[in-house]
Amino acid sequence: METFNVDGVILNTVNFGNANRVVTLYTKEFGKLEANAYNCRKARSPISGAIQMFNHICAEIKHGSHVDTIRDAEVLNFYPNLTADIDRLGYAAIFFEIVNKMTLPKVCEVGIYNLLINSLPAFNVKNPKIAALIAVAQFMEFTGFQLNFKSCVRCGREIEGNASLSLSEGGAICENCVNVVTGYSYTAELRQTFLTALNFNWQAENEITFSARQVYAAEKILFHYVENILGSELKALNFLRATAD
Ligand SMILES: [Zn+2]
Structure with a gap:
């Protein structure tokens, strides 16, 4: 054999x-x-x-x-802190569950392999919540389901100032195109958080600086979006929610 x-x-x-x-x-x-x-x-x-x-x-x-x-x-x-710390374990498990559920067998994408290899050290020693946000945001770019953070999904205009974010339409909706208030409030600060996450270089950048509020808002949108696509809840996210209670 x-x-x-x-x-x-x-x-x-x-x-x-x-x-x-x-x-x-x-x-x-x-x-x-x-x-x-x-x-x-x-x-x-x-x-x-x-x-x-x-x-x-x-x-x-x-x-x-x-x-x-x-x-x-x-x-x-190997990354010993991932099994020793419940937050590190939980956030790394969310990322891994998303990668596992959103990739097909035997479809080679070296960018995904590199993302896993490069992000694991950050899950091990840096803020795991921020590592998960960056890793999941970057992973989505490989799936074909990435949200459009930069321009309006209806008119194509580049987003400036405050806007909305629609998960069902796949991204930002500018103020001119929003007729009914739907989806999430998409502030300039939140947009900057997503764009910083997408451009983050795991090997070159040592410090990850986001405010807790930004991370909370961005993470909520991103994980909710993934659960919408999968049509099911993320087990690792539920685990983390349960341990936080
Ligand atoms: Zn528009």
Whole structure:
């Protein structure tokens, strides 16, 4: 049977049987892949440490007629704070759930792989709420569902000053085109928050500075929009809401 090597991030794991996991990886080579890791939950398994959500691994995968199997795996990078801190875990899990639900298997988009690799260190040590906002905003640009933050979706005019944001119409609506007040209030400050998030360079910029109010407003819109597209609630977001109560 054919084997191949991948470099990827573990988007999700689901336990099955006594000691096995179905592993979803986002790989540099093939995009999203699913493979079974047998016995990886046994302490003595050589891959038990590697097969954990959020890990960046290289793996040897055996191609099977029904399922692929992870034969060997080695950790390239891991982020210990993500499992130690409930906020970090929650926000990274929201981002990973969105990537997992909004990508198709075996469609390779290296930009998504790079975004995962570049944002994980920020989830690990910086403000995870802000990291999630930036990561999800940037990820949406790859999906074809990105909101138009810059110009009016009705007349095409560049947005200046205050406007509205309509999730059903896919972006900003200028003051001239708004006949009924619908959607979200879209202030210049909020627009700047989204545009700063979209242009954020994970490798070059050390400080992420947004006001808590801006982040709250932007995050609410973005997550609500994703849930509208998916037609279901984000499990990780509900988890975070429950722990905040
Ligand atoms: Zn307009």
